[in-house]
Every structure is written in structure tokens, then in C-alpha cells.
Amino acid sequence: KAGVTQTPRYLIKTRGQQVTLSCSPISGHRSVSWYQQTPGQGLQFLFEYFSETQRNKGNFPGRFSGRQFSNSRSEMNVSTLELGDSALYLCASSSSGTSGAGSGELFFGEGSRLTVL
Amino acid sequence: GESVGLHLPTLSVQEGDNSIINCAYSNSASDYFIWYKQESGKGPQFIIDIRSNMDKRQGQRVTVLLNKTVKHLSLQIAATQPGDSAVYFCAEGALQTGANNLFFGTGTRLTVIP
Numbered sequence: 218k219a220g221v222t223q224t225p226r227y228l229i230k231t232r233g234q235q236v237t238l239s240c241s242p243i244s245g246h247r248s249v250s251w252y253q254q255t256p257g258q259g260l261q262f263l264f265e266y267f268s269e270t271q272r273n274k275g276n277f278p279g280r281f282s283g284r285q286f287s288n289s290r291s292e293m294n295v296s297t298l299e300l301g302d303s304a305l306y307l308c309a310s311s312s313s314g315t316s317g318a319g320s321g322e323l324f325f326g327e328g329s330r331l332t333v334l
Numbered sequence: 335g336e337s338v339g340l341h342l343p344t345l346s347v348q349e350g351d352n353s354i355i356n357c358a359y360s361n362s363a364s365d366y367f368i369w370y371k372q373e374s375g376k377g378p379q380f381i382i383d384i385r386s387n388m389d390k391r392q393g394q395r396v397t398v399l400l401n402k403t404v405k406h407l408s409l410q411i412a413a414t415q416p417g418d419s420a421v422y423f424c425a426e427g428a429l430q431t432g433a434n435n436l437f438f439g440t441g442t443r444l445t446v447i448p
Binding site for chain 2: 272273275322326
């Protein structure tokens with residue numbers, strides 16, 4: 218069973234540009250979450266998507282957005298990039314269902330390392 | 335001003351010894367706890383999890399202990415091997431709320447000395 222796949226693995230952008238990152242979850246997983254990892258702040262939750270709807274959102278500015286497609290693949294976008302957006306962006310999928318408690322375990326991809334110059 | 339990185343606790347152990355990594359969590363409403371291992375250049379990898387209705391859970395060479403009274407979590411690794419060298423994160427969640435997001439600790443860097 219293939220794991221979570223993220224593309225691109227590495228990218229370099231300049232301030233003011235925008236970037237789109239892609240994530241393909243584990244087959245059958247409908248929940249996709251995004252996390253930002255930096256040396257200064259650690260792992261921080263960005264948002265979670267389930268069945269094409271944003272179900273949960275962290276404390277990030279509106280420049281950070283995402284979406285999920287009908288095949289559960291997800292993209293996140295960061296507009297007007299700032300130097301502080303340099304980070305490893307991690308996508309995680311889970312088998313969380315439509316009701317009741319979340320499923321808990323998140324399966325992470327290898328991440329997309331973004332460098333903003 | 336200059337940003338300061340997180341101070342990452344470190345733990346060095348001899349190969350073959352047992353390792354204990356500790357974690358304090360903050361949210362009394364958290365009902366789910368999980369340990370992840372992250373090797374350099376890779377995403378976090380699941381190790382073991384535990385729900386709040388338990389105080390101990392064992393896996394292969396790993397044991398997680400949960401003390402809800404003092405909001406403390408620990409990961410014990412038996413017979414530590416060089417391949418165990420990595421950063422270990424604890425994370426907490428509130429599954430009963432339906433939320434699927436986890437809050438991660440700062441991590442502990444484990445170095446195994448051959």
C-alpha cells in the first residue's frame with residue numbers, strides 16, 4: 218500500500234511569490250491534514266480537509282489556504298510568500314470517518330521543503 | 335530581531351541500554367496521545383499511541399506510559415539500537431471532539447552511542 222506522497226520535495230521561491238504544494242493520501246483515507254515544521258516553532262497544525270471540506274483550521278493567516286479534491290488529493294497554497302514561510306510542509310492522511318471521534322493516527326508524507334529567499 | 339530556535343532536549347544512550355523519553359502535555363481535555371519518530375530528512379513516523387482510558391500500552395520494544403494526574407507521557411525503548419537515533423515527538427489530541435488535529439511537543443533528540 219503506497220504511503221502519503223508529497224510533491225514537490227524541494228522548492229525555492231522569492232518573497233511575494235505564491236506556491237502550491239500537493240499531497241496524495243493513502244488509498245482509502247479521506248482526511249488530509251497539513252502541518253508546518255520549522256526549527257523555531259516546531260510542528261504546527263495548518264488545516265484539515267475531509268470530503269472536500271475544511272473541517273478544522275489552525276492559527277495561520279489567510280495567506281495559507283488549501284483544498285481537497287473528490288479523489289481525496291489535497292493542495293495547499295501560500296500566497297505573498299514571506300521569509301518566515303520557509304519550512305517543511307508536511308501532509309498527513311488518516312482514516313477518520315464522517316461522524317464521531319477522529320481516528321487519531323496520522324500517516325505523514327516526507328514533506329515539501331520550501332525555501333523563501 | 336533574531337529568531338531563536340526551540341531548545342531541543344537531547345538524550346544520549348549506549349547501544350543496548352533502555353531509553354526513556356518524557357513529555358508533558360497541557361490540555362486536560364486531550365484523550366489521545368501518540369509518539370512519532372522523525373529521522374533526518376523524513377516525515378514523522380508513527381511509533382505507538384494510547385487513549386486516555388489506559389495508562390500503559392506496549393508495542394515491539396516500546397512502551398508508552400500515561401499519567402493523567404500530572405499530565406505526563408513517557409516513551410520507553412528497550413535495548414536501544416543505533417537505528418533508534420532520531421527526534422521523538424509526543425502529540426496530543428481530543429478525538430472525542432471529532433477533531434483530527436494533533437498538537438505536537440517540541441521533540442527530544444535521541445542519540446544512540448554504538
